Amino acid sequence: MPDNRPIGVFDSGLGGLTVLKELQRVLPNENIVYFGDTGRVPYGNKSNSTIKSYALQDERFLLSKNVKYIVAACGTVSAVAPDTAKALPVCFMGVVENSVKDAVECTKNKKIGVIGTSATIANGAHKRLIEKYLPDAEVTTSECPLFVPLVEEGWFSADDEVVIGLVERYLKPIKIAGVDTLILGCTHYPVLKDAIRKVMGDKVMLINMGYSTARAVKSDLERLDLLNDGKEPSVKEFYLSDITSGFSKICKILLGEETDGDKVGLVDISKYEASFD
Numbered sequence: 001m002p003d004n005r006p007i008g009v010f011d012s013g014l015g016g017l018t019v020l021k022e023l024q025r026v027l028p029n030e031n032i033v034y035f036g037d038t039g040r041v042p043y044g045n046k047s048n049s050t051i052k053s054y055a056l057q058d059e060r061f062l063l064s065k066n067v068k069y070i071v072a073a074c075g076t077v078s079a080v081a082p083d084t085a086k087a088l089p090v091c092f093m094g095v096v097e098n099s100v101k102d103a104v105e106c107t108k109n110k111k112i113g114v115i116g117t118s119a120t121i122a123n124g125a126h127k128r129l130i131e132k133y134l135p136d137a138e139v140t141t142s143e144c145p146l147f148v149p150l151v152e153e154g155w156f157s158a159d160d161e162v163v164i165g166l167v168e169r170y171l172k173p174i175k176i177a178g179v180d181t182l183i184l185g186c187t188h189y190p191v192l193k194d195a196i197r198k199v200m201g202d203k204v205m206l207i208n209m210g211y212s213t214a215r216a217v218k219s220d221l222e223r224l225d226l227l228n229d230g231k232e233p234s235v236k237e238f239y240l241s242d243i244t245s246g247f248s249k250i251c252k253i254l255l256g257e258e259t260d261g262d263k264v265g266l267v268d269i270s271k272y273e274a275s276f277d
Protein backbone atom coordinates (compact mmCIF):
# COMPACT_ATOMS: atom_id res chain seq x y z
CA MET A 1 0.00 0.00 0.00
CA PRO A 2 1.48 3.40 -0.91
CA ASP A 3 1.87 5.65 2.10
CA ASN A 4 1.54 9.40 1.58
CA ARG A 5 2.51 10.41 5.10
CA PRO A 6 5.67 12.56 5.16
CA ILE A 7 9.21 11.55 6.00
CA GLY A 8 10.39 13.46 9.08
CA VAL A 9 13.92 14.86 8.90
CA PHE A 10 15.64 16.59 11.80
CA ASP A 11 18.94 18.26 12.52
CA SER A 12 20.50 20.45 15.18
CA GLY A 13 19.91 23.39 12.84
CA LEU A 14 19.92 24.14 9.14
CA GLY A 15 22.83 21.85 8.21
CA GLY A 16 20.42 18.96 7.66
CA LEU A 17 19.26 20.77 4.53
CA THR A 18 22.26 19.20 2.75
CA VAL A 19 20.71 15.81 3.58
CA LEU A 20 17.23 17.02 2.63
CA LYS A 21 18.66 18.06 -0.74
CA GLU A 22 19.83 14.49 -1.42
CA LEU A 23 16.54 13.02 -0.16
CA GLN A 24 14.63 15.25 -2.58
CA ARG A 25 16.88 14.18 -5.43
CA VAL A 26 16.56 10.46 -4.72
CA LEU A 27 12.90 10.49 -3.55
CA PRO A 28 11.23 13.38 -5.44
CA ASN A 29 7.70 12.10 -4.75
CA GLU A 30 8.02 12.09 -0.98
CA ASN A 31 6.47 14.71 1.31
CA ILE A 32 8.97 15.92 3.90
CA VAL A 33 8.66 17.62 7.27
CA TYR A 34 11.97 19.19 8.32
CA PHE A 35 12.74 20.27 11.86
CA GLY A 36 15.90 22.27 12.63
CA ASP A 37 16.70 22.97 16.26
CA THR A 38 18.10 26.41 15.42
CA GLY A 39 17.39 27.70 18.92
CA ARG A 40 19.83 25.20 20.48
CA VAL A 41 22.40 24.67 17.71
CA PRO A 42 25.24 23.61 17.81
CA TYR A 43 24.93 20.10 19.21
CA GLY A 44 28.51 19.20 18.24
CA ASN A 45 30.09 20.72 21.34
CA LYS A 46 27.44 19.55 23.85
CA SER A 47 27.58 16.60 26.26
CA ASN A 48 26.21 13.21 25.24
CA SER A 49 23.29 13.44 27.67
CA THR A 50 22.22 16.84 26.34
CA ILE A 51 22.45 15.65 22.73
CA LYS A 52 20.33 12.59 23.60
CA SER A 53 17.60 14.57 25.31
CA TYR A 54 17.49 17.09 22.46
CA ALA A 55 17.27 14.25 19.92
CA LEU A 56 14.36 12.69 21.82
CA GLN A 57 12.46 15.97 21.76
CA ASP A 58 13.15 16.42 18.05
CA GLU A 59 11.85 12.91 17.36
CA ARG A 60 8.76 13.56 19.51
CA PHE A 61 7.99 16.70 17.54
CA LEU A 62 8.23 14.86 14.21
CA LEU A 63 5.94 12.10 15.50
CA SER A 64 3.36 14.80 16.27
CA LYS A 65 3.42 15.53 12.51
CA ASN A 66 2.32 11.97 11.68
CA VAL A 67 5.53 11.00 9.90
CA LYS A 68 6.03 7.47 8.53
CA TYR A 69 9.82 7.46 8.86
CA ILE A 70 12.40 9.57 10.70
CA VAL A 71 15.81 10.56 9.38
CA ALA A 72 18.35 12.04 11.80
CA ALA A 73 20.19 14.21 9.29
CA CYS A 74 22.63 15.34 11.97
CA GLY A 75 26.05 13.66 12.10
CA THR A 76 26.32 14.36 15.82
CA VAL A 77 22.91 12.88 16.72
CA SER A 78 23.54 9.87 14.49
CA ALA A 79 26.87 9.16 16.18
CA VAL A 80 25.96 9.94 19.79
CA ALA A 81 22.25 9.25 20.13
CA PRO A 82 21.11 6.42 17.81
CA ASP A 83 19.66 4.66 20.89
CA THR A 84 17.02 7.38 21.20
CA ALA A 85 15.33 5.79 18.19
CA LYS A 86 14.85 2.39 19.82
CA ALA A 87 11.42 3.21 21.22
CA LEU A 88 10.18 4.97 18.10
CA PRO A 89 6.97 3.60 16.57
CA VAL A 90 8.31 4.34 13.06
CA CYS A 91 11.49 3.39 11.17
CA PHE A 92 14.57 5.50 11.80
CA MET A 93 17.76 6.11 9.87
CA GLY A 94 20.83 8.07 10.92
CA VAL A 95 23.62 9.27 8.65
CA VAL A 96 26.54 7.25 10.01
CA GLU A 97 25.95 3.62 9.04
CA ASN A 98 25.36 4.03 5.31
CA SER A 99 28.21 6.47 4.82
CA VAL A 100 30.48 3.93 6.50
CA LYS A 101 29.18 1.17 4.20
CA ASP A 102 29.85 3.35 1.14
CA ALA A 103 33.35 4.20 2.39
CA VAL A 104 34.18 0.55 3.00
CA GLU A 105 33.01 -0.28 -0.51
CA CYS A 106 35.02 2.55 -2.07
CA THR A 107 38.38 2.16 -0.40
CA LYS A 108 41.13 0.28 -2.22
CA ASN A 109 44.00 0.87 0.18
CA LYS A 110 41.82 0.34 3.31
CA LYS A 111 42.81 3.76 4.66
CA ILE A 112 39.72 5.77 5.53
CA GLY A 113 39.46 9.26 7.00
CA VAL A 114 36.54 10.64 9.02
CA ILE A 115 35.84 14.28 9.84
CA GLY A 116 33.03 15.56 12.04
CA THR A 117 32.13 17.69 15.03
CA SER A 118 33.96 17.24 18.34
CA ALA A 119 31.14 15.11 19.81
CA THR A 120 31.00 12.90 16.71
CA ILE A 121 34.73 12.24 16.62
CA ALA A 122 34.96 11.73 20.40
CA ASN A 123 32.17 9.17 20.16
CA GLY A 124 34.09 7.05 17.62
CA ALA A 125 30.96 5.58 16.00
CA HIS A 126 32.40 5.72 12.47
CA LYS A 127 35.66 4.06 13.50
CA ARG A 128 33.84 1.25 15.31
CA LEU A 129 31.59 0.57 12.35
CA ILE A 130 34.39 0.76 9.76
CA GLU A 131 36.35 -1.79 11.80
CA LYS A 132 33.26 -3.99 12.01
CA TYR A 133 32.86 -4.09 8.22
CA LEU A 134 36.59 -3.99 7.37
CA PRO A 135 38.59 -5.24 10.36
CA ASP A 136 42.01 -4.43 8.89
CA ALA A 137 41.08 -0.86 7.93
CA GLU A 138 43.27 2.00 9.07
CA VAL A 139 41.01 4.84 10.27
CA THR A 140 42.22 8.40 10.83
CA THR A 141 39.81 10.93 12.31
CA SER A 142 39.84 14.68 12.86
CA GLU A 143 37.38 16.99 14.56
CA CYS A 144 36.75 20.20 12.62
CA PRO A 145 34.61 22.43 14.88
CA LEU A 146 35.26 25.64 12.97
CA PHE A 147 33.89 24.30 9.67
CA VAL A 148 30.24 24.83 10.72
CA PRO A 149 30.50 28.57 11.52
CA LEU A 150 32.77 29.03 8.50
CA VAL A 151 30.15 27.63 6.12
CA GLU A 152 27.32 29.56 7.79
CA GLU A 153 29.36 32.73 7.35
CA GLY A 154 29.45 31.98 3.63
CA TRP A 155 33.18 31.21 3.62
CA PHE A 156 33.61 28.02 1.64
CA SER A 157 35.26 28.97 -1.64
CA ALA A 158 38.25 26.87 -2.64
CA ASP A 159 39.88 30.12 -3.76
CA ASP A 160 39.71 31.66 -0.27
CA GLU A 161 43.05 31.37 1.49
CA VAL A 162 41.44 31.48 4.95
CA VAL A 163 39.25 28.50 4.03
CA ILE A 164 42.13 26.56 2.51
CA GLY A 165 44.34 27.33 5.51
CA LEU A 166 41.76 25.93 7.90
CA VAL A 167 41.05 22.86 5.77
CA GLU A 168 44.79 22.16 5.53
CA ARG A 169 45.20 22.46 9.27
CA TYR A 170 42.29 20.17 10.20
CA LEU A 171 42.97 17.61 7.48
CA LYS A 172 46.74 17.38 7.98
CA PRO A 173 46.73 14.06 9.92
CA ILE A 174 44.31 12.56 7.40
CA LYS A 175 46.41 13.64 4.44
CA ILE A 176 49.59 12.31 6.07
CA ALA A 177 47.83 8.96 6.66
CA GLY A 178 47.36 8.59 2.88
CA VAL A 179 43.62 7.83 2.95
CA ASP A 180 41.90 7.15 -0.38
CA THR A 181 38.39 7.70 1.06
CA LEU A 182 37.13 10.45 3.34
CA ILE A 183 33.76 10.49 5.12
CA LEU A 184 32.31 14.01 5.42
CA GLY A 185 30.66 13.19 8.76
CA CYS A 186 28.83 16.46 9.37
CA THR A 187 25.96 18.17 7.62
CA HIS A 188 27.90 21.27 6.57
CA TYR A 189 30.95 19.65 5.06
CA PRO A 190 29.58 18.91 1.56
CA VAL A 191 29.53 22.70 1.08
CA LEU A 192 33.31 22.65 1.59
CA LYS A 193 33.90 19.81 -0.86
CA ASP A 194 35.82 21.87 -3.44
CA ALA A 195 38.18 23.19 -0.78
CA ILE A 196 38.57 19.71 0.73
CA ARG A 197 39.24 18.25 -2.72
CA LYS A 198 41.83 20.94 -3.42
CA VAL A 199 43.68 20.00 -0.22
CA MET A 200 43.24 16.21 -0.41
CA GLY A 201 43.68 15.86 -4.20
CA ASP A 202 41.30 14.52 -6.85
CA LYS A 203 42.03 10.87 -6.18
CA VAL A 204 40.50 10.85 -2.68
CA MET A 205 36.86 9.78 -2.71
CA LEU A 206 34.64 12.09 -0.62
CA ILE A 207 31.61 10.38 0.93
CA ASN A 208 28.53 12.60 1.18
CA MET A 209 26.49 11.15 4.06
CA GLY A 210 23.28 12.70 2.70
CA TYR A 211 23.58 10.79 -0.56
CA SER A 212 24.50 7.52 1.19
CA THR A 213 21.51 7.94 3.51
CA ALA A 214 18.98 8.97 0.86
CA ARG A 215 19.68 5.81 -1.17
CA ALA A 216 19.29 3.67 1.95
CA VAL A 217 16.01 5.38 2.91
CA LYS A 218 14.72 4.74 -0.60
CA SER A 219 15.47 1.04 -0.44
CA ASP A 220 13.89 0.84 3.03
CA LEU A 221 10.70 2.49 1.79
CA GLU A 222 10.60 0.15 -1.21
CA ARG A 223 11.16 -2.90 0.97
CA LEU A 224 8.51 -1.83 3.48
CA ASP A 225 6.07 -0.77 0.76
CA LEU A 226 5.92 2.74 2.20
CA LEU A 227 6.66 4.81 -0.91
CA ASN A 228 4.36 7.72 -1.73
CA ASP A 229 2.28 7.05 -4.84
CA GLY A 230 3.31 10.45 -6.28
CA LYS A 231 -0.22 11.28 -7.48
CA GLU A 232 -0.06 14.71 -5.79
CA PRO A 233 2.95 17.08 -6.04
CA SER A 234 5.19 16.58 -3.04
CA VAL A 235 5.12 19.09 -0.17
CA LYS A 236 7.93 20.25 2.12
CA GLU A 237 7.18 21.75 5.52
CA PHE A 238 9.84 23.52 7.59
CA TYR A 239 9.82 23.99 11.35
CA LEU A 240 12.53 25.67 13.42
CA SER A 241 12.99 26.41 17.11
CA ASP A 242 14.28 29.91 16.30
CA ILE A 243 14.08 32.01 13.15
CA THR A 244 17.01 34.38 12.80
CA SER A 245 17.70 37.12 10.29
CA GLY A 246 20.45 35.02 8.68
CA PHE A 247 18.03 32.14 8.03
CA SER A 248 17.46 32.77 4.33
CA LYS A 249 21.14 33.23 3.49
CA ILE A 250 22.13 30.03 5.29
CA CYS A 251 19.34 28.08 3.56
CA LYS A 252 20.63 29.22 0.20
CA ILE A 253 24.14 28.02 1.06
CA LEU A 254 23.04 24.63 2.39
CA LEU A 255 20.03 23.78 0.24
CA GLY A 256 20.97 25.74 -2.85
CA GLU A 257 17.58 27.46 -2.99
CA GLU A 258 15.80 30.30 -1.23
CA THR A 259 13.34 29.33 1.48
CA ASP A 260 10.74 31.87 2.43
CA GLY A 261 10.95 32.54 6.19
CA ASP A 262 7.20 33.20 6.23
CA LYS A 263 6.52 29.60 5.34
CA VAL A 264 8.47 28.32 8.30
CA GLY A 265 6.73 27.24 11.50
CA LEU A 266 8.21 28.25 14.85
CA VAL A 267 8.26 25.42 17.40
CA ASP A 268 8.63 25.53 21.17
CA ILE A 269 10.68 22.33 21.30
CA SER A 270 10.96 22.44 25.11
CA LYS A 271 7.36 21.30 25.40
CA TYR A 272 8.11 17.95 23.80
CA GLU A 273 9.11 15.20 26.20
CA ALA A 274 12.73 14.12 26.32
CA SER A 275 11.82 10.49 26.93
CA PHE A 276 9.63 7.70 25.65
CA ASP A 277 8.83 6.21 29.09
Ligand code: DGL
Binds near residue numbers: 016042044076120185
Ligand atom coordinates in the same frame (compact mmCIF):
# COMPACT_ATOMS: atom_id res chain seq x y z
N1 DGL B 1 24.43 19.22 12.26
C1 DGL B 1 25.63 18.98 13.02
C2 DGL B 1 26.29 17.69 12.56
O1 DGL B 1 26.08 17.20 11.47
C3 DGL B 1 26.59 20.15 12.89
C4 DGL B 1 26.17 21.38 13.66
C5 DGL B 1 26.17 21.14 15.15
O2 DGL B 1 27.24 21.04 15.77
O3 DGL B 1 25.08 21.03 15.70
O4 DGL B 1 27.05 17.12 13.31
